[in-house]
Amino acid sequence: MNRIVALCFLLTSCSAFEGKQKTNVNEIIKTQEIRQLNHAEIIIAAEQYGAQTYAQIDEAYRSGQIDCADAVAHADQTIARLATEMEGQIVLGFEQGDFTSKQEKDLLEAYQYNQENAVQSQPSIQMMDDKYALYTVPFAREDSVYSHCVPDTVVGMWSLVLPIKTVINHLD
Template sequence: MSNRLIHYSILITGLFFASCNPERRVEGSKEAVERMKSMQIKRVTSPQVVTIVDDWGERIVKQAQLDWEAQAKKPNANLSALCQLQGIAEIDSLEQLYGVQILLLGTKDMKNGQLSPKEKEVLDAYLYNAENKLPQSTNIQKLGDSVLIYNAPIAVQNMICQKCFGDDATKLGLWRVKFLKNEVIRKVDGKSLVKNKK
């Protein structure tokens, strides 16, 4: 058999095996596209990062709340675990998708050593508003140059406040979403930034 025939037979065999697994090619191409998107050079200003965090934070909290409520309504739901956001696969997926950390905070977290002094000041302001029946709103705080925290208060009537913070007079419940600036820039679509400029 000539060298040319050997090369042809190897090529045909290779093409046969490649065509036998189209799912792998599609999966690989999706990963490649995502990798290429994340490697794009993007110029993202600080105000743009805050706008993105505000948008993503709102989406994350809305979805996380729905996922939490769905889990809590299941028979034999472990509420103490749910209040720690344990065992909620959908919320774990949200964290991975956006590159964030999601927590539920309440009055007891004033003593939480994981929170920065600045975060405790904001939590204290939410607590003051809750005690005085004042309106609550979402909040974004910057911690240095690399971290942004999105806080969203939970309505007192909501199941989360009743089940997780019912032993507290104020029933203060707060979603905390921690964003890393570099992850936001890496994950944001460059095209959406161009659209927002127009």
């Protein structure tokens, strides 16, 4: 008789945890669900990720951790570390030859045109293809932090080539 009571007690206590275990499993499944993003969501996420990465670059530059000459020569360790972390490319440039893609060159030209015509330029986000996004940020010689760095040109540009895979992996 004691065995029957013990067995009933054991079965009852196990079934009491069954609902809780199902809830935990359902929560885990929800966090592991594959989320499909549309084109607009990817661009917004890439813009946010680019802005966050640029903020790190700008802070490091303004605090003296990034040297302009090293950045232009692609020899700065902070920029190299950030580029490696995001599996992308970060370039500081002042002329067409500093950039490899047509989109980068076109954006630099647009930023230069805007500067010459007193038009305010803003950061830009564009899809390069289905694997990469291009986030660019212009800066002018008038910015005191960059004044010693900018050569004869009136505007320079930070270019961040962001892998879409990295952008998606950094979504909340």
